Amino acid sequence: MEAEKEDEEDASPEEFVALSDFSGSGSEQLSFSSGDKLLVHAKPSAAWWWAEVRGVIGYVPASYLRQDTAEEEDTSIEDPWQDEEYFGSYGTLKLHLEMLSDRSRTETYRQVVLRNSASLKNKAVMDLGCGTGIISLFCAQLAQPSVVYAVEASSMAEYTKQLVKQNGCEEVVTVLQGRAEELELPEQVDVLVSEWMGNCLLFEFMVESVLLARDRWLRDGGVMWPSAAALTLVPCRADRYYAEKMSFWERPYGLDFTPLQPLAQQEFFTKPKFSHHLEPEDCLAVSCDVICLDMHTLQVSDLEEMKGEFHFCMEKSGIFHGFTAWFTVQFESLEMGGATVKLNTGPDSEPTHWKQTLFMLDRPVSVNVGDILSGTVTLHRNPVWRRHMTVALHWNINNSKSDADSCQKETWHPIWR
Numbered sequence: 001m002e003a004e005k006e007d008e009e010d011a012s013p014e015e016f017v018a019l020s021d022f023s024g025s026g027s028e029q030l031s032f033s034s035g036d037k038l039l040v041h042a043k044p045s046a047a048w049w050w051a052e053v054r055g056v057i058g059y060v061p062a063s064y065l066r067q068d069t070a071e072e073e074d075t076s077i078e079d080p081w082q083d084e085e086y087f088g089s090y091g092t093l094k095l096h097l098e099m100l101s102d103r104s105r106t107e108t109y110r111q112v113v114l115r116n117s118a119s120l121k122n123k124a125v126m127d128l129g130c131g132t133g134i135i136s137l138f139c140a141q142l143a144q145p146s147v148v149y150a151v152e153a154s155s156m157a158e159y160t161k162q163l164v165k166q167n168g169c170e171e172v173v174t175v176l177q178g179r180a181e182e183l184e185l186p187e188q189v190d191v192l193v194s195e196w197m198g199n200c201l202l203f204e205f206m207v208e209s210v211l212l213a214r215d216r217w218l219r220d221g222g223v224m225w226p227s228a229a230a231l232t233l234v235p236c237r238a239d240r241y242y243a244e245k246m247s248f249w250e251r252p253y254g255l256d257f258t259p260l261q262p263l264a265q266q267e268f269f270t271k272p273k274f275s276h277h278l279e280p281e282d283c284l285a286v287s288c289d290v291i292c293l294d295m296h297t298l299q300v301s302d303l304e305e306m307k308g309e310f311h312f313c314m315e316k317s318g319i320f321h322g323f324t325a326w327f328t329v330q331f332e333s334l335e336m337g338g339a340t341v342k343l344n345t346g347p348d349s350e351p352t353h354w355k356q357t358l359f360m361l362d363r364p365v366s367v368n369v370g371d372i373l374s375g376t377v378t379l380h381r382n383p384v385w386r387r388h389m390t391v392a393l394h395w396n397i398n399n400s401k402s403d404a405d406s407c408q409k410e411t412w413h414p415i416w417r
């Protein structure tokens with residue numbers, strides 16, 4: 001990396017502006033405040049640049065910076081939520097078919113309604129981001145709520161109205177087209193149900209809309225479904241993915257293409273792999289819930305930066321290629337002491353359309369039984385592109401055989417900006 005940095009430092013530095021405060025960790029990362037001017041001397045990776053702030057040189061996260069050209073209008077970030085693209089994608093059937101075809105996901109919501117059908121009688125419900133209205137139709141079909149407000153921002157809402165009528169639920173279900181945080185409901189609700197979870201739990205950050213709607217429309221003592229969510233992490237092997245993206249360059253057609261491996265690491269291993277299928281036998285330790293969210297108390301401001309710790313005792317010797325993440329959500333019962341329903345998207349549960357998310361290390365590490373892998377995972381929400389985040393993993397391994405071999409590392413994985 002040193003060599004690359006020197007090569008690139010010959011070029012004249014570029015001026016950037018900080019879009020948000022950042023407090024660097026470790027000796028090499030700079031801290032800066034929103035509005036600070038930075039001189040970028042080198043861009044050794046997509047996520048980390050070598051820059052100067054007030055005469056001090058160090059690493060800065062690229063996603064926090066915007067090119068500082070005088071004539072650039074702030075309008076360059078005119079749609080930080082990318083709503084046109086986002087709701088456009090939900091205006092077609094592809095994603096709804098994928099979600100409805102996910103039996104584990106959809107059946108869980110059906111079970112939640114079924115098991116709480118008595119308590120749902122005469123209750124007001126809001127289904128936020130109802131899509132085709134499946135959860136609202138479960139409520140009308142399996143219980144007797146007084147009303148279900150089925151809120152959907154995309155053009156799918158027009159079809160949802162037809163589906164409600166087609167299934168004879170128009171007496172109970174009212175479809176409202178629009179962003180939930182901008183709509184006026186005629187009344188507060190007793191239950192706010194939503195299927196908002198994205199890859200790695202939070203991607204898309206639809207959860208912000210759910211919290212805003214909670215604060216505005218859920219009556220005191222009302223219930224959030226899901227009530228709680230957790231992000232789970234495990235160190236793992238990923239032999240097949242590593243072979244496919246990295247080892248491939250060793251002898252393709254008998255030739256040596258290894259000079260491309262640094263590029264492969266940059267292109268394939270800095271961003272997470274969504275829809276990764278983790279086999280239970282790929283896990284190198286017992287998984288750990290690193291971030292736990294209480295949907296009744298979580299605040300939008302908490303979403304900017306969420307941090308969790310982990311301590312894994314390696315149960316297997318082998319190659320540690322990366323971390324895999326998944327999530328679980330829980331639905332508390334409306335009845336006191338009633339059973340909680342859980343949806344687990346991990347490798348030991350029925351597969352879901354989310355599958356799991358793989359974060360590759362920049363180079364694999366061999367580990368032994370008994371090694372202690374500890375560190376932190378931090379989800380940094382993108383200060384500009386509000387549906388995006390960067391996942392930072394800081395970790396070190398205390399080798400059970402000799403501390404001398406312990407290694408400290410950090411990797412940053414933008415999703416996607």
Ligand SMILES: N=C(N)NCC[C@H]1O[C@@H](n2cnc3c(N)ncnc32)[C@H](O)[C@@H]1O
Binds near residue numbers: 198
């Ligand atoms: N990751 C997911 N579960 N995505 C489901 C998103 C569904 O909710 C809809 N949706 C997302 N955010 C909102 C919002 N703020 N208001 C209304 N509908 C929304 C979106 O159009 C899609 O039908």
